Amino acid sequence: MVVKDTLQNPLANAPKLDYTRIMNGGAREEILQSMKDYAFFYIVNIPNFDPQGEVDVMENFFNQPQEVKEKYASIKNNSSNSNVLRGYGFTKSSAGQPIEEVFNIGQYERRDIQIEDVSCRAEYIAREPNVWPEETDLESSSKNFQAVLQNGFKIRMKLARKLVEEIAAGLKYPQFVELFKEAEFSSFYLKKYTEREEKDNKVIYEADSGYTMKAEDGRDLSIPSHVDTTVTLLATYSNGGLQALYKDSWYDVPSVMGSLLVMSGQLIEELSDGKLPPLRHRVIDIKADRYSTPFFFNPSFHADISKSLSGIETVTGKEHKTFGPWQVIQLHRDEPLLLHSQSLN
Numbered sequence: 001m002v003v004k005d006t007l008q009n010p011l012a013n014a015p016k017l018d019y020t021r022i023m024n025g026g027a028r029e030e031i032l033q034s035m036k037d038y039a040f041f042y043i044v045n046i047p048n049f050d051p052q053g054e055v056d057v058m059e060n061f062f063n064q065p066q067e068v069k070e071k072y073a074s075i076k077n078n079s080s081n082s083n084v085l086r087g088y089g090f091t092k093s094s095a096g097q098p099i100e101e102v103f104n105i106g107q108y109e110r111r112d113i114q115i116e117d118v119s120c121r122a123e124y125i126a127r128e129p130n131v132w133p134e135e136t137d138l139e140s141s142s143k144n145f146q147a148v149l150q151n152g153f154k155i156r157m158k159l160a161r162k163l164v165e166e167i168a169a170g171l172k173y174p175q176f177v178e179l180f181k182e183a184e185f186s187s188f189y190l191k192k193y194t195e196r197e198e199k200d201n202k203v204i205y206e207a208d209s210g211y212t213m214k215a216e217d218g219r220d221l222s223i224p225s226h227v228d229t230t231v232t233l234l235a236t237y238s239n240g241g242l243q244a245l246y247k248d249s250w251y252d253v254p255s256v257m258g259s260l261l262v263m264s265g266q267l268i269e270e271l272s273d274g275k276l277p278p279l280r281h282r283v284i285d286i287k288a289d290r291y292s293t294p295f296f297f298n299p300s301f302h303a304d305i306s307k308s309l310s311g312i313e314t315v316t317g318k319e320h321k322t323f324g325p326w327q328v329i330q331l332h333r334d335e336p337l338l339l340h341s342q343s344l345n
Contacts, residue, residue: 009254010246010247010251011244011246014034014042014253014254015034015038015041016041016042016043016044016256017030017034017041017044018043018045019044019045019047019159020045022043022159022162022163022166028166028170031170032167035275035276035277036275039244039277039278039279040253040261040262041261041262042260042261042262043233043259043261043262044256044258046155046258046259046260049152050151050152051237051257051258054152054190054293055237055291057144057145057148057149058103058190058192058291058293060138060139061103061133061145062103062190062192062291064137068133069090069101070088071137072087072088072103072131072132072133073087073088074086074088074089074338074339074343076089076338076343077338081131084128084338084339084343084344085104085125085187085331085335086104086105086128086130087103087104087130087131087338088131089101089102089104089335089337089339090337091336091337093196093197094197094199094200098194099193099194099195099196099200100191100193100194100196100222101337102189102190102338103190104187104338105130105150105187105188106128106187106188107157107184107186108127108129108130109129109130110129111124111127111128119301119302119324120324121344121345122301122324122325122344122345123301123324125343125344126301126324127184132145132146133145149188152188152293156233156295156297157295157297159233160180160186160295160297161297163262164176164177164180164231164297167276171272176271179271179303179323180297180303181300181303182300182301183297183299183300184300184301185296185298185323185327185331186298187295190291190293191291191292191294193222193223193241193283193289193290193291195285195286195287195288197220198213198214198220201213201221211224211226215250215282215284220284221284222241222283222284222286225280225281226280227265227278227281228263228265228266228279228294228296229265229266229327229330230267230268230296230298230299231262231264231265231268231296232265232295232296232297233260233294233295233297234260234262234263234292234293234294234295235261235292236253236255236292237291238257240252240255241283241285241286242255242281242283242292243284244279244280245279245280263278263279263281264276264278264279267314267316270308270315270317271305271309273308273309273310273312275309298323298327300323301323301324302322302323303322303323304321304322305320305322305323306320306321328344328345331343331344
């Protein structure tokens with residue numbers, strides 16, 4: 001697997017689908033064909049989407065003093081707090097400076113259930129309310145942090161539900177929609193990556209995670225090669241660094257300001273009998289600050305993921321009949337900035 005010359009980049013031809021056509025059902029076949037051909041596509045011309053506003057409030061928050069940001073950190077990073085999954089997380093370099101930071105937003109502004117109303121602690125945490133910075137802790141230019149990002153979450157959630165509906169109709173798989181009815185673990189991540197040294201990467205992921213933080217040409221990675229788990233809507237804004245594996249070679253994924261890039265993950269491939277392949281991707285350390293916002297639209301905690309479109313037992317279903325317990329394992333492995341290995345148990 002080699003990195004190919006970007007002057008001959010086939011990913012420059014990846015489809016750009018119009019938001020309105022998707023929402024009115026006119027792009028159904030193109031969605032499925034794009035996923036088959038490229039394992040991703042872009043959504044463009046999104047009403048009320050404010051990409052520059054999102055970048056501005058992210059930059060302002062992440063540039064606050066560390067003690068301010070840690071007021072909103074998960075309990076892993078601030079033992080005085082009770083939030084486990086939502087809020088701020090980070091990892092530091094060997095010199096003690098943050099090299100990767102995250103702020104996680106979900107769909108709940110309040111939790112209207114008690115822990116005895118659900119099956120386990122993880123399900124209770126999945127409904128954790130958001131943590132928002134106080135305006136007094138933000139610069140004047142960032143006081144609309146909550147409003148801008150709530151708008152961004154709403155746009156992504158609406159789009160994700162419509163995409164699931166279109167995929168279900170295109171595959172003649174009506175049960176697919178029902179799997180996402182509650183979508184409790186769905187998350188909108190604000191991410192900042194800072195230039196790091198090779199030795200700093202070694203502290204992010206456990207040695208047994210299976211990840212490597214080096215590209216074939218020796219460049220450092222900010223995010224290792226992986227596939228996502230479910231449905232992802234990603235904004236890279238005008239940032240480079242994202243690469244995708246296409247026909248056994250790595251290519252740069254063009255950044256399209258104002259778009260959302262859609263890809264599916266491992267579980268969706270299993271549920272669709274391989275009709276929706278996952279996109280293997282990674283991020284090169286661009287040796288400068290880099291901002292992105294992945295939105296993960298996940299099935300409901302109790303969604304039955306044991307059978308595919310055709311009724312075949314899924315690989316995941318051999319060990320986990322429902323989504324929630326499986327997702328707990330994924331989060332413990334993939335979210336070291338927010339969680340420790342037992343945070344959701």
